[in-house]
Amino acid sequence: MVLTIVGSGYVGTALARQLQLQRQAVPLVLTTTSELRLCELNQLADRVQICDATNPDHLRKALNKSRVAVFTLGPKGNRQGDVDLYRSTFEECFHCLSSVIAELPALQHIVYTSSCSVYGHASDAWVNENTPARPRTARGEVLLESERLVMQLMGENRKVCVLRLAALYGPGREIKDRLRGLAGKQLPGDGGSFSNWVHVDDAAGAALAAINGCWTGLVNVVNDEPLRDRDLVDRTLIQEGLERVQWTGAPGPAPPFSRCISNHRLKELGYRLQHPTLFS
Secondary structure, three states: OEEEEEEEOOOHHHOOOHHHHOOOOOEEEOOOOHHHHHHHHHHOEEEEEOOOOOOOHHHHHHHHHHEEEEEEOOOOOOOOHHHHHHHHHHHHHHHHHHHHHHOOOOOOOEEEEEEHHOOOOOOOOOOOOOOOOOOOHHHHHHHHHHHHHHHHHOOOOOOEEEEEEEEEEEEEEOOOHHHHHOOOOOOOOOOOOEEEEEEEEHHHHHHHHHHHOOOOOEEEEEEOOOEEHHHHHHHHHHHHHOOOEEEEEEEEOOOOOOOOOOOHHHOOOOOOOOOOOOOO
């Protein structure tokens, strides 16, 4: 068995680190689009390949003899909000995979890390994998279409699992670093919308569990505690000894966007969160 991680960014690298104990039994292939990362990634894998996942030759080579492929894709550079960049990163990758899948007979399991952003506004209600996905942004529409494309590759001898990740935090993406600049400021609204989070160790851990358990279908990967924005911001700033935010109650520039995302299926599948709450 060979395992390939396509896209060795934040989650992909964390997954590679968690796979180190299995490398004697499972040769690991990592792909990247950056030559600057080859030295770092070579320490984690049996083979590292420069790979444009929208290039059939690159993808075919990366997945040759792989039984499992994990797609942890992410837009490159400082244009991560660019819809066209999202489309070329996600949709075109799976169009490419579809075009070469017949030449990859060993590939039996595909895991794709998508995003909970495919869910729309739910007025604070709980949503789960059976809730219809109604993205409110063009980027969310791209991610939902990418899910549809990869799920079409499921067959009699091939399983597909889509992990919908909540907002990520962890080393290099600490919540306190993001929110410190809000100290003492006035913000519109009342901070009542819910946000949903998952630590990168759990994002990678769920991907590892999906590999080992041959998971299929949709799985939300999110911690146990949706937090209202005001609670998240205030608790973080208080911990840092900084001045709290003042919520003005005035309408914000964007329409309401609030939902609580359930991780019931994740737990049913046997995964135990390493970071069950953001402040644990």
